[in-house]
Amino acid sequence: MNVIPYLTFQGTTEEAMNFYAKALQGEIVQLDRYSGAPGMQIPEGWEDKVIHGRVKFGGDNFLYFSDADRDVVAGNSVSLAVEFDSEEAVNHAFNVLADGGSVFMPLGKTFWGALYGKLTDKFGINWDLNHTLKSE
Template sequence: MLEIYLNFKNEATEAITFYETVFNTKCEAMMTFGEAPANPEYPTPESWNNLVMNASMNIEGTYVMFSDMPDGMGVNLEKGNNVSLVVSTDDEEKIDRLFARLSEGGKVIMPLGETFWSKKYGSLVDKYGINWMFNHFAENK
């Protein structure tokens, strides 16, 4: 499954509200950074607590996800590079293969690994400047 991920500079909530009215749809799920499980290895500043870590909605039959990318996250976010394509699958070998191929000549942002939301997740920018995310959607154990 291929999905779309939109990143914002501290205005994801505003964008979600706008797209809900434009497309007459509702945000299906939203988690703020403050609602996410704490990770002592990657503490988040208190100022991020009300920012969107992940949200999703169906826009015209396509699953679209949203997130804020606040300053200090290490991402040089600009309008134009704030869209990512997401490969979501329960096929772990497929994730490994696609990640390896797309990272050739590109830049790995986050190596494939386990997270609190996914058995395997990773992100990269391919050699053409396209942002990719990979998510193993089987239950994280």
């Protein structure tokens, strides 16, 4: 299991990714745009914005990134992304963290081949929980 900071911006994610990759002498290893999300309601003008991106640096360290069409202010622009090794572990964590919190995206299968959910726990901490499913 890995914990990864997830940074959210309001339309400037690609610029931020380039900036942090340069600063940390890393590289952008993933950059997915909203236009690649099948069946998703995309806000007008957001087709080329970043739905998910990853910068790898210093060996096996990562920062995750995304653009959001909601108000992004200090404090709510960072979440903890956790990559789980099993469906059971991600289900357990999601259910415990969701108790008394607010679910933004229920845990479910995604177009990127994962079991994923996004929530804010009862203490106000934002979480992105992910388990990459094995290819069949």
